[in-house]
Amino acid sequence: xxxxxxxxxxxxxxxxxxxxxxxxxxxxxxxxxxxxxxxxxxxxxxxxxxxxxxxxxxxxxxxxxxxxxxxxxxxxxxxxxxxxxxxxxxxxxxxxxxxxxxxxxxxxxxxxxxxxxxxxxxxxxxxxxxxxxxxxxxxxxxxxxxxxxxxxxxxxxxxxxxxxxxxxxxxxxxxxxxxxxxxxxxxxxxxxxxxxxxxxxxxxxxxxxxxxxxxxxxxxxxxxxxxxxxxxxxxxxxxxxxxxxxxxxxxxxxxxxxxxxxxxxxxxxxxxxxxxxxxxxxxxxxxxxxxxxxxxxxxxxxxxxxxxxxxxxxxxxxxxxxxxxxxxxxxxxxxxxxxxxxxxxxxxxxxxxxxxxxxxxxxxxxxxxxxxxxxxxxxxxxxxxxxxxxxxxxxxxxxxx
Amino acid sequence: xxxxxxxxxxxxxxxxxxxxxxxxxxxxxxxxxxxxxxxxxxxxxxxxxxxxxxxxxxxxxxxxxxxxxxxxxxxxxxxxxxxxxxxxxxxxxxxxxxxxxxxxxxxxxxxxxxxxxxxxxxxxxxxxxxxxxxxxxxxxxxxxxxxxxxxxxxxxxxxxxxxxxxxxxxxxxxxxxxxxxxxxxxxxxxxxxxxxxxxxxxxxxxxxxxxxxxxxxxxxxxxxxxxxxxxxxxxxxxxxxxxxxxxxxxxxxxxxxxxxxxxxxxxxxxxxxxxxxxxxxxxxxxxxx
Numbered sequence: 001x002x003x004x005x006x007x008x009x010x011x012x013x014x015x016x017x018x019x020x021x022x023x024x025x026x027x028x029x030x031x032x033x034x035x036x037x038x039x040x041x042x043x044x045x046x047x048x049x050x051x052x053x054x055x056x057x058x059x060x061x062x063x064x065x066x067x068x069x070x071x072x073x074x075x076x077x078x079x080x081x082x083x084x085x086x087x088x089x090x091x092x093x094x095x096x097x098x099x100x101x102x103x104x105x106x107x108x109x110x111x112x113x114x115x116x117x118x119x120x121x122x123x124x125x126x127x128x129x130x131x132x133x134x135x136x137x138x139x140x141x142x143x144x145x146x147x148x149x150x151x152x153x154x155x156x157x158x159x160x161x162x163x164x165x166x167x168x169x170x171x172x173x174x175x176x177x178x179x180x181x182x183x184x185x186x187x188x189x190x191x192x193x194x195x196x197x198x199x200x201x202x203x204x205x206x207x208x209x210x211x212x213x214x215x216x217x218x219x220x221x222x223x224x225x226x227x228x229x230x231x232x233x234x235x236x237x238x239x240x241x242x243x244x245x246x247x248x249x250x251x252x253x254x255x256x257x258x259x260x261x262x263x264x265x266x267x268x269x270x271x272x273x274x275x276x277x278x279x280x281x282x283x284x285x286x287x288x289x290x291x292x293x294x295x296x297x298x299x300x301x302x303x304x305x306x307x308x309x310x311x312x313x314x315x316x317x318x319x320x321x322x323x324x325x326x327x328x329x330x331x332x333x334x335x336x337x338x339x340x341x342x343x344x345x346x347x348x349x350x351x352x353x354x355x356x357x358x359x360x361x362x363x364x365x366x367x368x369x370x371x372x373x374x375x376x377x378x379x380x381x382x383x384x385x386x387x388x389x390x391x392x393x394x395x396x397x398x399x400x401x
Numbered sequence: 402x403x404x405x406x407x408x409x410x411x412x413x414x415x416x417x418x419x420x421x422x423x424x425x426x427x428x429x430x431x432x433x434x435x436x437x438x439x440x441x442x443x444x445x446x447x448x449x450x451x452x453x454x455x456x457x458x459x460x461x462x463x464x465x466x467x468x469x470x471x472x473x474x475x476x477x478x479x480x481x482x483x484x485x486x487x488x489x490x491x492x493x494x495x496x497x498x499x500x501x502x503x504x505x506x507x508x509x510x511x512x513x514x515x516x517x518x519x520x521x522x523x524x525x526x527x528x529x530x531x532x533x534x535x536x537x538x539x540x541x542x543x544x545x546x547x548x549x550x551x552x553x554x555x556x557x558x559x560x561x562x563x564x565x566x567x568x569x570x571x572x573x574x575x576x577x578x579x580x581x582x583x584x585x586x587x588x589x590x591x592x593x594x595x596x597x598x599x600x601x602x603x604x605x606x607x608x609x610x611x612x613x614x615x616x617x618x619x620x621x622x623x624x625x626x627x628x629x630x631x632x633x634x635x636x637x638x639x640x641x642x643x644x645x646x647x648x649x650x651x652x653x654x655x656x657x658x659x660x661x662x663x664x665x666x667x668x669x670x671x672x673x674x675x676x677x678x679x680x681x682x683x684x685x686x687x688x689x690x
Binding site: 038071073075 | 440
């Protein structure tokens with residue numbers, strides 16, 4: 001076995017023509033734009049690999065770069081497409097993220113969000129009727145449907161323009177503050193309640209060797225606290241459009257303040273958005289989200305989304321002190337029975353399921369939708385959440401967990 | 402690249418049938434001196450990679466199994482307290498010399514991480530299921546993996562004699578930090594395709610003929626496509642193949658009863674068992690040529 005083990009020789013850089021290193025830098029930029037976490041060291045390693053013969057065959061270089069630059073499964077899966085597109089000039093078939101946000105100002109589903117964000121907007125909660133008659137013709141001529149439809153709406157919704165900036169800032173601040181309160185309460189109560197101190201014999205003996213083994217100073221053990229983890233699943237479908245903006249701000253606040261929180265967005269598919277939401281700057285976070293939320297404004301497949309969650313994410317994100325918070329109106333355009341099954345599976349895993357339904361506070365609302373009927377038996381707390389006030393009302397409940 | 406093919410051959414000789422991408426990863430691991438992070442479903446053979454790597458290099462495999470609450474004293478080093486106490490008792494009255502004595506190599510217990518960096522010949526260090534360890538341990542590991550030196554307050558800094566080949570595995574029960582991921586080469590271990598799985602069965606199970614191995618691999622592939630709660634991994638396939646060979650099955654079509662009854666090697670939950678009923682298993686068997 002030839003164990004070359006050469007440290008990356010930077011003299012090797014000379015062999016790489018200037019052109020290639022320029023191209024490599026551009027490739028790294030492309031990868032970074034697509035969410036790869038790549039540092040300087042990786043760039044240097046890549047250059048030394050190219051200098052040492054790996055660039056001779058595209059397949060080999062692709063495989064080597066794939067290992068070097070990928071850091072998680074999602075990177076792993078999209079790498080080949082990106083590599084081929086960049087180096088071999090093939091078209092990427094997967095919908096990889098384009099740079100920058102698109103102009104979505106004249107996007108009808110966005111328009112509905114803007115209108116809906118006004119307090120007390122009387123817009124009907126778009127239903128699952130897949131009729132296109134009530135879809136106003138879009139101004140931009142893009143022919144997208146208003147409200148919910150079975151067709152996947154691939155609009156790139158720009159969440160930043162949901163409402164006027166002042167209102168967004170206000171909502172965000174309130175939500176962040178709320179999240180902060182929840183977090184501190186939880187920790188303090190937890191510490192005060194658990195007094196499971198045990199003597200750590202091993203360390204006590206170690207510490208007291210200088211006293212000839214006579215235990216003078218004792219070392220104690222304290223149970224490690226697991227902070228409460230909050231997992232938010234937000235329905236970003238058309239029927240929820242009037243509330244999405246506020247909840248996105250809330251989630252951003254929650255992720256900012258809770259050490260352990262995860263956020264998912266769903267409509268016809270499920271998207272893991274914690275990464276995008278962890279951006280400190282709210283506006284930038286929402287900007288990144290607009291890329292992830294392609295399809296918002298289409299129908300809602302809660303059951304299928306939950307199935308994806310249970311299958312791929314639940315084991316990783318849920319632990320014994322997890323609360324799953326689902327924010328949705330429960331209008332399911334898919335299979336309601338599937339939703340019931342997946343809710344049951346989810347209930348087995350986590351400590352509590354909180355379902356927030358903004359429509360609940362509406363006058364004359366009854367949980368008639370098939371989806372919510374199927375889900376209700378598995379929910380621990382079913383509460384309205386149409387105002388920040390009702391969100392605040394949740395805090396004592398979460399604090400008790 | 403020459404070393405890649407060599408590695409693939411050496412792995413095959415040691416009983417691990419690798420795909421070409423994994424061979425590249427191992428070649429890179431040596432060239433760039435980076436740890437290799439393996440992710441994938443349970444039972445796809447992540448741990449086996451490290452074992453095969455150790456036999457390729459003809460070196461020792463040092464394994465650190467991670468779990469919640471794993472700390473420095475069980476991962477890195479610990480003092481042998483009992484012995485220290487004994488020494489104190491035995492040398493009572495020589496207080497000035499005793500302290501130097503009891504904090505010497507003789508009283509140091511090496512744990513996997515320390516012993517991995519003190520071997521003359523670089524061993525393979527397998528850090529198994531890193532996702533089960535706490536965040537704090539992960540941060541500590543990151544430091545060790547970049548400097549390859551350990552400081553023991555009573556003894557001073559211990560530098561690595563040789564840099565071990567580090568393999569980390571993760572099942573994805575927790576999200577790993579970006580820093581650790583960036584530091585490592587990444588390889589996603591997927592379920593093998595039919596042909597490779599058949600080769601794995603032949604390499605691992607004595608008495609499995611080529612045709613039977615292929616049948617088993619095809620059947621398992623079909624079963625994986627069913628909606629199961631726990632998708633069977635390669636380890637389960639091998640169990641099943643061993644069971645079939647042990648029961649003298651030469652051809653799956655000759656013994657549909659046995660096939661169905663031994664499916665418990667593959668299906669590990671009640672729900673999955675109900676789903677793959679006798680009819681379903683016969684239907685799948687029918688599809689397997």
